[in-house]
Amino acid sequence: MREQVTMADVARVAGVSTATVSYVLSGKRPVAPATRAAVEAAIADLGFAVNTAARSLRTGRSSLVALIVPDIANPFFAQLAATLQEELRGLGMHVVVCNTRADREEERALLAEAVQQRFAGVVITPFRLLPKDLDTLSTAGIPTVVSADVPFGPVDLVTPDARAATRQALEGVTAARRRRIAMIAGPRDATGGDPRLELLRSLAPQFGTSLPGALVVRGEHTREAGAAGFAELMSRRYPPDAVFCANDVIAVGALGKAHELGIDVPGDVALVGHDDASFASLVRPRLTTIRYPAEDVGRAAAELLRERFEGRRVPKTVRVRAEFVARASV
Amino acid sequence: MREQVTMADVARVAGVSTATVSYVLSGKRPVAPATRAAVEAAIADLGFAVNTAARSLRTGRSSLVALIVPDIANPFFAQLAATLQEELRGLGMHVVVCNTRADREEERALLAEAVQQRFAGVVITPFRLLPKDLDTLSTAGIPTVVSADVPFGPVDLVTPDARAATRQALEGVTAARRRRIAMIAGPRDATGGDPRLELLRSLAPQFGTSLPGALVVRGEHTREAGAAGFAELMSRRYPPDAVFCANDVIAVGALGKAHELGIDVPGDVALVGHDDASFASLVRPRLTTIRYPAEDVGRAAAELLRERFEGRRVPKTVRVRAEFVARASV
DNA sequence: GTGAAAGCGCTAACAC
């Protein structure tokens, strides 16, 4: 068991006090160049690394950032985790993954834990959470970034700018003279309703169509729900000729069901997803989708956290541009 | 900023000392039922949660488990992360995700960090690491679980039992009278060579065939490498009529290239992957693969860690059964 | 520009 090298060791070797070592590291007060050099040499010599537990205990802040998402196995969130981790690494922060399985109680429990453990920050995609559930975080002064389609209380937000892309998607769909447009949306009790549905609805009239309530079915963000929703839509007396899905996982479930039912995509029905999850380009036909780049989201979230660590107090919103990716399912 | 509730608060309310509160929590020494009840009531009343920073400082052990993998965006590893997190949650442990991008220096750096931060445990899928790189972990007494196809030093191991499944795969392939069997393997400098290739090779003679060196191409575990490898194989004077891939990411890259080249799968060539990543059943034709269940791996790793936390000293190996999944690409 | 020292909340001897 190699013993830990402490600041006291560094201080001794450099011939200074631990306070000075600490200040060299943090830069919170000026240190003479010669002193600084001696300390840095000692740090390198001894292979010193600060004990984050001691630091956390002293400062009341850990070096952990929680990533709280409905489903880390969804490639969109997996990619978000990867990017966030890489971006935060340089700040000495670690990413702790937290899966909520889209369950409100899990979401709340994880949030409570983040407060109790004094996490340095939280990045969350709320699913059934209410904005007020985040109050404990602001009360505790924990920087919080929400990644969601709509504002979610007075916290930092990373949100898609999907208007142009959605317009293009509608254009693509209606250009093929499709008019009966349906959607497989998320569950009714999801936080903030379904903004992707709302956006589509608000834009549809510009293309001479609409998304009537009768052509909206709902379910979880799973393949099973996508399959079930698609089957339901196609069993209607007047089935749709185009189906939008709240995300690509749903879309892929729908596509599987189409194969099963012998329904041709895009011949009989067009299919459009959201996110451009990694598998979207892999299915047949390749899935047309509204891409929401997880890498950009991760970078933006990391940057917002960084600014908070450095003192920013006012909430800020970053819009990440979504992009229409025309492939073969329309 | 709500103040933190400390053990001292709990002790005061329960009318005991902090030591007793601590022992109620840890169970490391007997506590009278009445005392225990009083403490538990106080904990619930006050909403107390231990300060893990203080605990870590005192014990020299954090509550973090590092999951170090080549690519967290690979659905196999994403699923592993999800399962590990859920299994470890009950132990009060958190999972920190660490992406190495298959780079040895990254792998080493992440390991060093785990030691410096006194992580409670490490779960790692080494890619270019050498077994001796893990020595710092054992020296530091950090429980380590390696998830790999072959033994990797004197640490706990979760490894596939893929013999039967691989045999079935060979049987499936050769039943269709295919004899020129090729493989797109991982890079030559990957740790432990390519055990999936070795296994295939050792079993091939039983089916009247072999995997000649000339029909093995190598590359990273990426779609690009899969595409390039497949193109190379098919440009041979005598191209293969069956191609195994080291994992499904590679296989999917190969499949894409087949489409591009107008090569029919499985008509012209059979294709077999490894892992059964989530997208394997999504591509067309649906990918035949040797499934290695990430959920089982995650559960096994969590269990091995738990045993170590409870004092086991001798290394242990858990074999997780792989399964042949016959779909449409053979 | 630098140092001395208090104390963050917990665990685990040691004492009774």
Place this chain on the structure above:
DNA sequence: GTGTTAGCGCTTTCAC
């Protein structure tokens, strides 16, 4: 069966 207390390594106030 329970209590007292030292001290883990760090940051930061106060003093010079």
